[in-house]
Amino acid sequence: MRRYLAVGLDCYLCLVTCGLLARPHVDTAGVSEIVGLLLGPTLAFSFLNQVVLTAIAGGGAGKLIMGIRVIRLPDAGRPGSWQLVRRWLYGLCRLPLQPWYALRSFLAGPGVLPLSAFWSSGYDDPVGLRQVRHSDLTTHRSAAADHR
Incomplete structure (x- = not known):
C-alpha cells in the first residue's frame, strides 16, 4: 500500500508542479x-524526480515522503544512473498500458492470458532494482555490518 501511495504522490506532485508552471500561459496559447x-x-519533472533525485537521495519525492528507498539487487547498494534511466523509460512506456492489457485479456475470455501476466507483483523490476522501506534497509545494513 505504501508503494502505491508513493507513486500517487509522485504523480500528484508532478502534475501540480507542471500545471502551476503552465497556468500563466494557458489563456494565450x-x-x-x-x-x-x-x-x-x-517529462522533465518526472525525469528529475525519478532519475536525478533517486540517484542523489535514494528515492523520488513520493518515495522519500513515504519512507521508501530504491536499491540495487543483490547487494542493496545505490542504483546506477543507467539503471535509473532504463527504469524511468520502462515506467513511461509499459506501466500506463497495463490496465488496457488487463481489460483486453478479461474481455477476451478465459484461456487467452491470465491477468497476472500483465499486473506485476510489485516486486518485479526489469533492471534489477527494488523498493524497500527505509527502516528495513537500515536494519539490513547494520546486520550486514555486524556479520562481517
Missing part, C-alpha cells in the same frame, strides 16, 4: 501549445 506546455515540463 492554442491547444497544441498547451499540450507542449504540459508535456515538456511533465
Whole structure:
C-alpha cells in the first residue's frame, strides 16, 4: 500500500508542479501549445524526480515522503544512473498500458492470458532494482555490518 501511495504522490506532485508552471500561459496559447506546455515540463519533472533525485537521495519525492528507498539487487547498494534511466523509460512506456492489457485479456475470455501476466507483483523490476522501506534497509545494513 505504501508503494502505491508513493507513486500517487509522485504523480500528484508532478502534475501540480507542471500545471502551476503552465497556468500563466494557458489563456494565450492554442491547444497544441498547451499540450507542449504540459508535456515538456511533465517529462522533465518526472525525469528529475525519478532519475536525478533517486540517484542523489535514494528515492523520488513520493518515495522519500513515504519512507521508501530504491536499491540495487543483490547487494542493496545505490542504483546506477543507467539503471535509473532504463527504469524511468520502462515506467513511461509499459506501466500506463497495463490496465488496457488487463481489460483486453478479461474481455477476451478465459484461456487467452491470465491477468497476472500483465499486473506485476510489485516486486518485479526489469533492471534489477527494488523498493524497500527505509527502516528495513537500515536494519539490513547494520546486520550486514555486524556479520562481517
